Amino acid sequence: MIRILIVDDHAIVRAGIRLLLQQHADFQVVGEAADGQEALQLVQQLEPDVVLMDIGMPGMDGLAATRAISQNYPQVHILTLTQHENREYVLPMLRAGAKGYVLKRAPDDTLARAIRIVAAGGTFLDPRIADVVADDIRQRSARPADPLDTLTEREREVLQLLASGKTYQEVAEALFISVKTVDFHRANLMRKLNLSNRAELVQFAIRRGLVG
Helix, strand or coil: CEEEEEECCCHHHHHHHHHHHCCCCCEEEEEEECCHHHHHHHHHHHCCCEEEECCCCCCCCHHHHHHHHHHHCCCCEEEEEECCCCHHHHHHHHHHCCCEEEECCCCHHHHHHHHHHHHCCCCEECHHHHHHHHHHHHHHHHCCCCHHHHCCHHHHHHHHHHHCCCCHHHHHHHHCCCHHHHHHHHHHHHHHHCCCCHHHHHHHHHHCCCCC
C-alpha cells in the first residue's frame, strides 16, 4: 500500500485527485494539505510514502515545502503535480528534491504510474517537460565548471540568508535546522567557494546576484 499526501490550495482539486486515487487498490490517501506549512506538519504526523505537491500556493509554496521535506524527511518521495511546465518551475522543483514531475493535464494513468515509480525510489518526468530537463543538461555540460554549481540546494539557501545579514540563529529558524548545522554548511561554503570570511561571502553573493 502506497500512502499518499495531497498538497494543493484548491479543495475541489484535492477532492478530484482523491477520487481518482481511490480507484487504485494499492493507493491510500492519508491526508490533504492546502499549503506548504500544513504539508510539513502532516508529513511529520502521517509519514506518507509519496507527497503530491502543487507549486503555487499561498504562504509557504510548493518549492519551499519540497526543500524542507527533502532535507528533513528524505524517506518521503515528492511528486510535483502542477499546471506549470516552464523551466523556471520545473528545474527548481527537481533541484529542491522532487523525484518526479507530472502536469495536471496528463492522462489519469500517467499519474498512477508516476506515483508507483516514485514510491519505488525511481524518477518520473512528464514527457511534456522532458525537453526542458534535457536542455538544462546540455547547457550544463557545455559551459565551464562554476563553483556555484558545486553547492547543494541547502548550501545555497544558507549562503543567501547569511549574505543578507541573518544571524546563525535566524538562518536555523528559517530552514528548520540547528545552529550547528548552519555552521557546518557555512564551513562547506567557505571551502567550496575558496572564501576566507563572511565579508567575502557577502561580496560573492552580491556579485552572483544572489542577494540585492
